[in-house]
C-alpha cells in the first residue's frame with residue numbers, strides 16, 4: 352500500500368519469483384559456473400529487502416524517539432502524557448490497518464493533542480518518514496494478523512445509544528468525543544476504521560488499559576447495537592481544529608523575539624523544571640515585560656491556533672532556532688499537553704545553555720478558557 356508490502360518474504364515477491372523458476376535456474380547456472388556466489392536470486396532479493404526494511408525501521412525508531420515517545424512512551428506502552436493510547440498493544444497491532452495508522456499520523460486526531468505530522472498538512476514528516484514510523488510500530492508486532500468479522504453492521508441505533516450512554520460515555524465522551532479517553536467519534540477516523548476493527552476492540556477490550564472487553568456483558572447483539580450507535584456519530588470537526596486553509600512548510604520563520612525588547616524584566620517566573628502559572632505570564636505580558644513565548648508543538652498546531660505573540664519552536668527539533676533566541680530574556684515554553692512537549696523543549700534549551708527558561712503551567716487549553724488572546728496562521 353505504502354511500499355511496505357514488499358517486506359521480507361513478502362507474498363508478492365515470493366509469488367513473482369515462484370512463477371519464474373527458469374530465472375532461478377539460469378542464475379544458479381551462471382553463479383555456479385563462476386563459482387563466486389552460491390546465492391539464488393531469491394536470497395539476493397531477500398537480502399536487499401531485509402536491508403531496506405532494517406533501514407526503514409531504524410529511521411522510524413529515530414523519529415519515534417524524537418517525536419512520539421514523549422506521549423506514547425519509549426516502547427509504545429502509552430499514557431506517558433495526555434491519554435496517548437498504547438501503540439504496542441498486541442490486539443491493536445493485530446487488528447489495525449496500515450492505512451489507519453498512516454491517517455492517524457499524517458492527519459492527527461483533531462480536537463486532541465495528537466498533531467498532524469505530515470508535510471502535506473504543514474508538519475515535519477514526508478510520506479517515507481511516516482512509512483518508516485509504521486515499519487517501526489510493526490516491528491513491535493509479534494503475533495499474526497487477527498481474523499476480523501468485517502460483515503455489515505446490523506445493529507439498532509436506538510438500543511445502541513442506550514448501551515453507549517450506560518457503558519461508554521464516561522470514558523469516550525458524548526458521541527465519542529471530549530471524553531477522557533481516545534476519541535472514537537472523530538469522523539475522519541471512523542471513516543477509515545472497519546467494522547471488524549471496532550467489533551474486535553469492543554469484544555476483547557485492551558487489558559491492561561482501562562478499556563474493558565464487552566464480549567461477555569453485552570453479547571454479540573449488544574455489540575452490534577453499540578456499533579450501530581458508533582456509526583451514527585460521525586460529526587463535523589469543531590472549527591478550531593479543522594484542516595487549515597493552507598499548509599505552511601516547516602520550519603516556520605522565527606518571529607520577533609523577545610516581545611517588548613525594551614520592557615521590564617518579568618517578575619515571579621519559576622526556572623525549569625519549575626513551571627509558571629498562565630495568569631502570571633498573562634499579567635506580565637499585559638505589563639509589557641520583556642519575554643518570548645515558544646510554542647513547542649508541531650507547526651501544524653501552531654498555525655491552527657497559538658498564544659498571540661508566540662513563535663514556533665518545535666520540541667523535536669529546536670536546534671536551528673538556538674542562535675536566534677535571546678539568551679538574556681525569559682523564554683516561556685508551552686504546549687497543549689499541558690507539560691509534555693513544552694517540558695522536552697525546556698530541557699533542550701537548558702542543555703544548550705539557556706538560563707531563563709520556564710514552562711507555562713497549564714498549556715494552551717487553560718489559556719483559552721481564560722479568554723486570553725490567541726492567533727492563527729504562520730505569524731505570531
Ligand code: HEC
Pocket residue numbers: 429435436437438440443514515518519520521522523532533535549552553557560561562563565577
Ligand atoms: C473505563 C474507560 C473505558 C470504557 C468504559 C470504555 N472504553 Fe473504550 N477505550 C478506553 C481506552 C483507555 C482505550 C484505549 C486503549 C489503548 O490504549 O489501547 C479505548 C479504546 C477503544 C476503542 C479502540 C480505539 C482505537 O483507536 O484503538 C474502541 C473502538 C472503544 N474503546 C470503544 C468502546 C465502547 C463502544 C465502549 C462501551 C461499550 C467503551 N469503549 C468503553 C477506555 C474505555
Ligand code: HEC
Pocket residue numbers: 414415418419420421422423432433434435436438443452455456460463464465466468484532533534535537688691692
Ligand atoms: C502530545 C502527545 C502526542 C505526541 C507527541 C504524539 N501523539 Fe499520537 N496520540 C496522542 C493522543 C492523545 C492520541 C489519541 C487521540 C484521540 O483521542 O483520538 C494519539 C493517537 C495516535 C494514534 C492512533 C492510535 C489508535 O489507537 O488508533 C497513532 C497511530 C499515533 N498516535 C501515533 C503517533 C506517532 C507515530 C507520533 C510521533 C510522530 C505521535 N503519535 C505523537 C498523543 C500524542
